[in-house]
Amino acid sequence: MIKEKSFKTDNVEIGETEVLVGLLADEIEKRMGDCALENRDLVLGLATGSTPIPLYAELVRRHQEEGLSFANVVSFNLDEYEGIPAEHPESYRSYMGRHLVDHVDMRKECVFLPNANAGDPEKEGREYEERIREYGGIDFQILGIGRDGHIGFNEPGSGRETRTRRVKLAAETREDAAPAFGGIGNVPTHAMTMGVATILEAKRIVLIARGSGKREIVKKAMTGPVGPEVTASFLQDHADVTWYLDGAAAGE
Numbered sequence: 001m002i003k004e005k006s007f008k009t010d011n012v013e014i015g016e017t018e019v020l021v022g023l024l025a026d027e028i029e030k031r032m033g034d035c036a037l038e039n040r041d042l043v044l045g046l047a048t049g050s051t052p053i054p055l056y057a058e059l060v061r062r063h064q065e066e067g068l069s070f071a072n073v074v075s076f077n078l079d080e081y082e083g084i085p086a087e088h089p090e091s092y093r094s095y096m097g098r099h100l101v102d103h104v105d106m107r108k109e110c111v112f113l114p115n116a117n118a119g120d121p122e123k124e125g126r127e128y129e130e131r132i133r134e135y136g137g138i139d140f141q142i143l144g145i146g147r148d149g150h151i152g153f154n155e156p157g158s159g160r161e162t163r164t165r166r167v168k169l170a171a172e173t174r175e176d177a178a179p180a181f182g183g184i185g186n187v188p189t190h191a192m193t194m195g196v197a198t199i200l201e202a203k204r205i206v207l208i209a210r211g212s213g214k215r216e217i218v219k220k221a222m223t224g225p226v227g228p229e230v231t232a233s234f235l236q237d238h239a240d241v242t243w244y245l246d247g248a249a250a251g252e
């Protein structure tokens, strides 16, 4: 259906992955440039999962082939699994290294993920929130969406006021992660995640969804009632959100 170019209406951008990735990378590059001119950091909120991988690949390409510098980027990841070490290949720390951080000139001390193995999750949650505030808040938040409508690991039932905290993963979420972990028995049962309120404080949010498996939940999140059953639905109340959908996720 939609080839070569993208289709934009209101706060939705529909197109092929390559096109969407180009648009998103352009926006991030522009923001990085603007911040560099003003001599300040760009604070990115980063997501994991398969969805943002092509975007990270494009950012790495721009660094390697075009000299795009990430020296003024600070990043905060949405979430991290509990009970696996940072070096585990499926930790989100490893994921970020593999797909972005190890290939660009980001300052390693400015790459933040919640520590899900901290002895005191409440303290860790508080400190993560404080650190985000110290850096002036998240300028640009990238999100994917889980099949159950979660953003970060805010599973159904997570309210609008939730903050960075320890959460139990939904059965569906663990099933989706099972192949990567080599079986459901190896998938962590808990994680630390930014809360819905944390995410909604980002100045600008983009949610990316690809594939027909996301179509139903994207529709619910965008047009259904706003509430904790589908935590992505809370984005309906944010003033600056764009949904980046491929044709399969958007439906006809």
Ligand code: GLP
Residues within 6 Å of the ligand: 047, 048, 049, 050, 051, 052, 078, 079, 143, 144, 145, 146, 147, 150, 151, 152, 153, 173
């Ligand atoms: C995990 C992550 C989410 C991500 C979701 C979807 O649950 N914590 O941030 O959005 O997976 O993953 P995928 O992009 O692979 O569909």
